Amino acid sequence: MTRLDADSAVAAESPVACEGPRALLLEMREVPLGGVRGMEVHRALPQRDLPLVGAWCFLDRFGPQDTLMRVEPHPHIGLQTVTWPLVGEVRHRDSLGSDVLVQRGALNIMTSGVGIAHSEYSVGDGPAPLDALQLWVALPESRRHGDPSFERHDDLPIVTLPSDGGRPAEVAVVVGSFGDATSPATMYTPIVGAEIFLPAGARVTVPLAPEWEYALAGVDGEVEVAASDEGMTTLDRSHLLYLGRGREEVVVTTADDEATLFLLGGEPFDDEIVMWWNFVGRSHDEIVEAREAWESGSARFGHVVGHGDERIPAPPLPAVKLTRRRRRI
Numbered sequence: 217m218t219r220l221d222a223d224s225a226v227a228a229e230s231p232v233a234c235e236g237p238r239a240l241l242l243e244m245r246e247v248p249l250g251g252v253r254g255m256e257v258h259r260a261l262p263q264r265d266l267p268l269v270g271a272w273c274f275l276d277r278f279g280p281q282d283t284l285m286r287v288e289p290h291p292h293i294g295l296q297t298v299t300w301p302l303v304g305e306v307r308h309r310d311s312l313g314s315d316v317l318v319q320r321g322a323l324n325i326m327t328s329g330v331g332i333a334h335s336e337y338s339v340g341d342g343p344a345p346l347d348a349l350q351l352w353v354a355l356p357e358s359r360r361h362g363d364p365s366f367e368r369h370d371d372l373p374i375v376t377l378p379s380d381g382g383r384p385a386e387v388a389v390v391v392g393s394f395g396d397a398t399s400p401a402t403m404y405t406p407i408v409g410a411e412i413f414l415p416a417g418a419r420v421t422v423p424l425a426p427e428w429e430y431a432l433a434g435v436d437g438e439v440e441v442a443a444s445d446e447g448m449t450t451l452d453r454s455h456l457l458y459l460g461r462g463r464e465e466v467v468v469t470t471a472d473d474e475a476t477l478f479l480l481g482g483e484p485f486d487d488e489i490v491m492w493w494n495f496v497g498r499s500h501d502e503i504v505e506a507r508e509a510w511e512s513g514s515a516r517f518g519h520v521v522g523h524g525d526e527r528i529p530a531p532p533l534p535a536v537k538l539t540r541r542r543r544r545i
Contacts, residue, residue: 233543234429234484238460239443240545241451242266244277244433256281260433260456261480262491267541269431269458270482271405273354273491277435277453279303279347285338289520290528291510292328294360294489294496296353298401298409299324299336300390300478302435304346310334311518314366323369323390325401329355331506332364333517333527349435349478351409353391354489354496359404373397375410382417385468392482395423407482412468414439414477419469422479429461430481432468437475442467451477458545488540493531500538507533 244258260275267273273295278285280303289311299306299318306318310326311333318324326334338346375387375397389397392407399409406428414420414437424430432441433456440448441457443466451457459466461484468477490497495506507530509516 234460234545236460236462237444238458238545239446239449240266240458241449242456242458244454244456247276255283255285258454262541263456265544266458267489267491267543268354268485269429269480270407271353271356271485272351272407272409272480272482273489273496274350274352275433275456275480276350277348278350281346282343283338283346284341284343285336285346287336288526288528289333289335289523290494291331291333291506291517292326292494293331293506294355295328296355296403297324297326297328298351298353298391300349300351300409300411302347302349304344304348305339306346306348307337307339308334309521309523310366311520312364312366313521315521316368318368321370321372321388323367323372323399323401325367325369325391327355327359327365327402329360329362329364331509331516331518333520335520335523351480352496353403353405353407354485356404356485357487360496365402367401369400372399377412377420377422379415380419383415385412385414385418385420387412387479394479405482405485408479410479411435412477412479414468414470414475416470416472416474419467421465421467423465424459424463424481426462426464427483428481429484430459430463430466430479432457432459432466433478433480435476435478437470437473439475439477440469440471442469488542490538490540492533492538498540503538504533
């Protein structure tokens, strides 16, 4: 997924370290992506005060909706894209020659390294049901200058969590590690991304690693989360609940309806990032260089298989210097 919006520069200031649990309910904001696509998109990450959760730096939900998705070739640097379909199919094509259909239960993960380009289309010539999560993971210094790669995984581990009432919860480990299970996807920082399905009337304890930080994103339904001593926090599909770090577990409860959550977590990222459009770097100059390479048709990003000259042009840079994103909560 490309970003048709581009953030302005973020003012430099002293970062705030997260040294303990939090219970911060953050609203997902609607992102105006109009034009031919006219897709409904809601963004959970980045937040103004929370640029990263572990190495997770971006989370969009596009759908549920009937739409004709046509995301033309566009570039990425310094990140991994994690596409997790909920409804419908997405055709992924990239400059490595990949051409695959991604469906419910399958993971599509692309590592940009120094540079890659790709496109994403829904299937068919007209509007069709589509709902998916699009996530980005910031690459560490040791990998962000490397070669691009692409992986698809259809067989992901499932973890069962016992419930105090009703049927147990099921956790699909999309990337990274959860409990004793590890996804086959190649990742470059200690991380987890997992879909948690909770049946109606469940009370489930979700195990966490105290040295990691976490957030829960609502996908479907509504849950109560025992996130603080002040009482339960209601989490629905329009919010992200930042849990901070220092927790060994969190208790989640459903009422009369089932619910689905997405767990984001990982070791706090060891660097601050400059993130603009589809690029994750460490400096203003890196972003400028990548933008110029894309606009000039440089071989850095290659050519997306099955496409001609169509591409998404880079937006103009802001008039001020881009600075690193720093946590303020």
